Amino acid sequence: MSNQLRRLHINQVRNLDSVRLEDLQRVNVFFGANGSGKTSVLEAIHLLGMARSFRGSIRSLVTHGHQACTVFGGLTPGNQSIGVQRGLTGDVQIKVNGSSVRTVAELVAILPLQVITAESFDLLTGAPGARRRFLDWGVFHVEQGFYGQWQRYQRGIKQRNILLRHGKMSGQELAVWTREIAQSGEALSADREAYFTRLAPRFRDIMEGLAPSLKDLELRYRKGWDKQLSLLEALENSLSADREQGYTHVGPQRADMRVFVDGRLAAEVLSRGQQKLVVCGLKLAQGMVMAEAERGNCAYLVDDLPAELDREHAGLVCSLLSSMSAQVFITCVQREDISAVWPAEGGAELAMFHVEQGNATRQ
Numbered sequence: 637m638s639n640q641l642r643r644l645h646i647n648q649v650r651n652l653d654s655v656r657l658e659d660l661q662r663v664n665v666f667f668g669a670n671g672s673g674k675t676s677v678l679e680a681i682h683l684l685g686m687a688r689s690f691r692g693s694i695r696s697l698v699t700h701g702h703q704a705c706t707v708f709g710g711l712t713p714g715n716q717s718i719g720v721q722r723g724l725t726g727d728v729q730i731k732v733n734g735s736s737v738r739t740v741a742e743l744v745a746i747l748p749l750q751v752i753t754a755e756s757f758d759l760l761t762g763a764p765g766a767r768r769r770f771l772d773w774g775v776f777h778v779e780q781g782f783y784g785q786w787q788r789y790q791r792g793i794k795q796r797n798i799l800l801r802h803g804k805m806s807g808q809e810l811a812v813w814t815r816e817i818a819q820s821g822e823a824l825s826a827d828r829e830a831y832f833t834r835l836a837p838r839f840r841d842i843m844e845g846l847a848p849s850l851k852d853l854e855l856r857y858r859k860g861w862d863k864q865l866s867l868l869e870a871l872e873n874s875l876s877a878d879r880e881q882g883y884t885h886v887g888p889q890r891a892d893m894r895v896f897v898d899g900r901l902a903a904e905v906l907s908r909g910q911q912k913l914v915v916c917g918l919k920l921a922q923g924m925v926m927a928e929a930e931r932g933n934c935a936y937l938v939d940d941l942p943a944e945l946d947r948e949h950a951g952l953v954c955s956l957l958s959s960m961s962a963q964v965f966i967t968c969v970q971r972e973d974i975s976a977v978w979p980a981e982g983g984a985e986l987a988m989f990h991v992e993q994g995n996a997t998r999q
């Protein structure tokens with residue numbers, strides 16, 4: 637069974653000076669007026685799971701006039717505890733069961749999170765980097781060994797680009813790094829492809845339920861170089877352009893994953909509400925792939941779920957969240973925004989918290 641957050645102590649996160657939530661449930665709804673602190677609660681959970689903010693810099697997370705913010709979480713089953721503290725000067729302290737942990741990678745495996753916020757539209761309308769990060773988040777949790785290859789590739793391409801930029805044309809050293817990134821790049825790309833073949837059908841299934849009127853939705857993946865060629869061949873072909881411009885033109889750093897509707901880019905044809913449904917579909921598909929791969933469930937942080945959605949579609953998103961075993965944290969303005977559209981049979985599973993001026997109380 638996956639970890640669920642049962643207790644949450646928040647200190648100095650935005651307008652939350654000291655918030656203690658002791659009895660979190662599978663589905664937790666935070667409602668309240670604009671500026672009351674709802675998104676800040678989700679930020680705090682994100683800080684706990686990922687050691688960083690989902691919106692801005694750490695500076696913007698720490699309550700004005702303070703030096704650091706701290707979040708502590710108690711998990712069930714297994715009674716694990718995690719704590720994250722981040723200071724204005726960039727220092728990070730992560731503790732798992734009271735012992736310091738050195739890397740964020742160790743932390744994210746304990747409380748994997750999926751975030752759906754206004755910024756998530758970037759997945760459709762933003763630059764490819766946001767989509768690669770999304771894809772890699774999923775690959776990281778499902779394909780073992782991916783992170784190592786990814787790190788190896790990042791190191792390799794950095795070295796290769798330095799050589800290209802400084803115009804060191806000796807060729808030999810460059811060839812070493814070309815072979816190195818060809819190898820690690822092929823490996824990480826194979827992991828991405830394996831993952832993509834799991835994700836695409838899940839996404840299709842989910843979208844049939846979420847937006848049946850959207851026909852011929854298709855998720856397409858591009859690996860970042862001519863698929864007829866090996867990466868080594870593609871790198872060799874682009875060598876003169878790489879030397880001329882001082883960076884590596886082809887490879888998995890150029891990968892992309894895009895949604896098409898009837899052959900057209902979703903970002904260009906879908907309405908805002910339809911885009912939100914597609915974004916939810918992508919994130920939910922990722923969670924399902926993770927659960928199927930027996931990596932446990934990720935918890936969902938859904939900021940302002942009803943925004944952009946009509947009642948029927950908000951209800952469809954809620955039904956999906958209700959049918960999953962993942963833990964969910966939702967924000968909305970009025971409690972009825974969610975309670976009225978949550979499936980009737982799941983009504984009892986909703987834990988409602990009223991957020992008011994930086995405090996959250998169970999209703």
Ligand SMILES: Nc1ncnc2c1ncn2[C@@H]1O[C@H](COP(=O)(O)OP(=O)(O)OP(=O)(O)O)[C@@H](O)[C@H]1O
Nearest residue numbers: 650651669670671672673674675676696698699700
């Ligand atoms: N670093 C900070 N220190 C103190 N207060 C902050 C800080 N950053 C933001 N705030 C304030 O925290 C309050 C809560 O912000 P938050 O985004 O959580 O509100 P919200 O309940 O999600 O509102 P909305 O319904 O408008 O989305 C706001 O009044 C905001 O101005």
Ligand SMILES: [Mg+2]
Nearest residue numbers: 674675676939
């Ligand atoms: Mg908000």
